[in-house]
Amino acid sequence: MxxxxxxxxxxxxxxxxxxxxxxxxxxxxxxxxxxxxxxxxxxxxxxxxxxxxxxxxxxxxxxxxxxxxxxxxxxxxxxxxxxxxxxxxxxxxxxxxxxxxxxxxxxxxxxxxxxxxxxxxxxxxxxxxxxxxxxxxxxxxxxxxxxxxxxTKATAIFALKAIISAQCDCGNMLYVGQGEFDNDELVVCSNTMCNRLWRKNATTEGDQVLERVDKIIFNCVACQAVIRVSPELIWQPIKCSNCPCTFRLNLAFSTTTRTE
Structure with a gap:
């Protein structure tokens, strides 16, 4: 069989x-x-x-x-x-x-x-x-x-679902496997009309949850000033308010790259 x-x-x-x-x-x-x-x-x-x-x-x-x-x-x-x-x-x-x-x-x-x-x-x-x-x-x-x-020798098929889920504001369900939960990558809603960002977090009780991203926060690589960016502005050039540096965000790896 x-x-x-x-x-x-x-x-x-x-x-x-x-x-x-x-x-x-x-x-x-x-x-x-x-x-x-x-x-x-x-x-x-x-x-x-x-x-x-x-x-x-x-x-x-x-x-x-x-x-x-x-x-x-x-x-x-x-x-x-x-x-x-x-x-x-x-x-x-x-x-x-x-x-x-x-x-x-x-x-x-x-x-x-x-x-x-x-x-x-x-x-x-x-x-x-x-x-x-x-x-x-x-x-x-x-x-x-x-x-x-x-x-081909299996007589049963079994799937373990080690998954963390959340419902986006648009009604779409988000799913992240536990194997991906320890990295710092942001989660993007798969509804291309929405594209809301979510981050992975562990509560004080130890539960793994997905939380809405209202601000993306990082430090300027040149002067270490704190930069806060709203998700709707991430596609635009981001300028540091403390020095002349300009950045873009790489959402795939949740990192910043200096462009100027």
Whole structure:
């Protein structure tokens, strides 16, 4: 039983790898990419509305892999899903369990690295490239095929949703995986008509929450003066009131870069 439905891709890839020519190896890489994309989109079904529609409705497996890395910190662990047959009054711990199925580990970071590695084999080689591209060999595909074949042995599919959410003023839901929560990047509402900024914060009780950004505050890199900017003004040049420096904000990394 192949819950991910990737066996046909793997079989075609293995047949292609039996051929000695480089063209067959490149087609094998393509088949394995199809298999990996199929796994990603099958896993996506377990998240329901959590994955933003703007992403889920488009063919963006690499972007989805980033989300899966963030959302599921236990993806590198497989296991057996079981429930206790005894009733809740059994003490201290029920001894008889019925298995629902076995999940297989899918370490999404490794998965994404392999996906991009396969993609690098699908580009035409540059004749004037300074560095000679690595020769394609069947060894490059062995570990990837082994990992994907392990997925075909799963008898259950499980998705842990380690996610912090908030509702934007526009009504759109924001989702951030715990794997992304420790960095300083701002969160932008995925509603392109809104684009409100949010920051990640931990409350005194230890809860992780998303909070509206009303002011972006940073220090001038030249004079260390405190600069406060309203979100609606971030697209404009920002001048320090204490010295001649001018800045722009890089929202992707929540940093400032001196431009003058």
């Amino acid at each position: 192949d819950l991910y439905c990737i066996t046909p891709y793997l079989e075609r890839a293995k047949r292609l790898l039996e051929q000695p020519d480089e063209a067959s190896l490149r087609y094998a890489a393509l088949e394995l990419r199809f298999a990996m994309e199929t796994v990603v989109y099958r896993q996506l079904q377990e998240y329901g509305d959590v994955i933003p529609v703007s992403v889920a409705s488009q063919w963006k497996p690499d972007q989805l892999l980033k989300l899966l890395i963030s959302f599921d910190p236990t993806s590198n662990q497989g296991g057996d899903l079981s429930f206790a047959i005894e009733g809740p009054d059994v003490k201290p711990i029920p001894q008889n369990f019925k298995s629902l199925g076995e999940t297989k580990a899918i370490p999404w970071k490794e998965f994404r690295a392999n996906y991009n590695k396969l993609g690098s084999y699908l580009h035409a080689p540059q004749s004037n490239a300074k560095k000679k591209p690595k020769a394609l060999t069947t060894d490059a595909f062995t570990a990837i095929i082994s990992r994907l074949e392990d997925c």
